[in-house]
Amino acid sequence: xxDQLPASQTDALVGGKPATEQAxxxxxxxxxxxxxxxxxxxxxxxxxxxxxxxxxxxxEERELYLETMHPVLIQGMEFLRDHGGxxxxxRCRFMDIIDPTTRAADKDRTxxxxxxxxxASLGRWCKEHSTHLAIFGGFHQYPKKxxxxxxxxxxx
Numbered sequence: 001x002x003d004q005l006p007a008s009q010t011d012a013l014v015g016g017k018p019a020t021e022q023a024x025x026x027x028x029x030x031x032x033x034x035x036x037x038x039x040x041x042x043x044x045x046x047x048x049x050x051x052x053x054x055x056x057x058x059x060e061e062r063e064l065y066l067e068t069m070h071p072v073l074i075q076g077m078e079f080l081r082d083h084g085g086x087x088x089x090x091r092c093r094f095m096d097i098i099d100p101t102t103r104a105a106d107k108d109r110t111x112x113x114x115x116x117x118x119x120a121s122l123g124r125w126c127k128e129h130s131t132h133l134a135i136f137g138g139f140h141q142y143p144k145k146x147x148x149x150x151x152x153x154x155x156x
Contacts, residue, residue, distance in 0.1 A: 001119070001122075001123065002119065002123070005119075008119075011044075013044045013118065013119045013120075014044060014118055014120070015042060015043065015044045015045065015046070015116075015117045015118025015119075015120075015121075016042045016043030016044060017042060042117075044118050044119065045115060045116070045117070045118075046115070046116040046117070046118055046119045046121070046122045047113075047114070047115055047116075048112075048113075048114050048116070048122060048156060049111055049112070049113050049156070050111060050112045050154070050155065050156045051109070051110070051111040051112075051153075051154065051155045051156075052069075052070075052073065052109065052110050052111070052152070052153075052154050053108065053109045053152070053153040053154070054066075054108050054109075054151075054152050054153075055106075055108040055109060056151050056153075057151045057152055058151065060146070061146055061150070061151060061152060064142065064145060064146065065142075065152055068138055068141075068142065068145075069135075069138050069139065069142060069152075072131075072134040072135050072138050073094075073112075073135055074094065075131055075134065076131035076132055076134065076135050077092055077094035077112050078094075079129075079131045080092035080112075080114055080125075080131075081093070081094070084114070087116075087121060087124065087125045087129060088116050088117040088118065088120075088121025088122070088124075088125070089114055089115065089116050089117075089121070089122075089125065090115045090116065090117065091114065091115050092112060092113070092114040092115075093112070093113050093114075094110065094111075094112045095110060095111055095112075095113065096109070096110050097109040097110065097111065139154075
């Protein structure tokens with residue numbers, strides 16, 4: 001991922017200290033979702049948004065995704081939410097896309113949004129941690145099980 005960032009050619013992208021130290025992944029009090037939270041920035045904070053869209057999948061692919069990929073994705077997002085401080089993740093939320101007209105959660109489209117102390121921590125979680133290895137390994141088996149006819153859309 002580093003080679004896709006022009007700044008990495010001249011900068012090691014080492015994360016700086018946060019403007020104010022915050023307890024990583026502290027559970028918010030009841031009602032916190034009803035107010036706007038301000039998070040102080042820091043140099044080279046790594047932000048990742050990863051999306052999944054299985055809206056147009058066939059019934060067979062939908063079943064495969066929901067039985068194999070989605071559960072390990074949830075486990076990875078829950079690890080980052082609950083224990084992310086162990087790997088340099090300040091916060092992680094896994095969310096459903098909300099229909100702008102009906103305000104209903106679209107259960108066929110989701111995304112994770114995570115903030116890491118720096119790009120190296122994100123890279124280590126991706127390459128070394130069992131939760132991401134399960135996601136990554138499962139995804140590489142997924143197309144084979146469908147004869148490489150995949151309509152699932154994912155992005156980072």
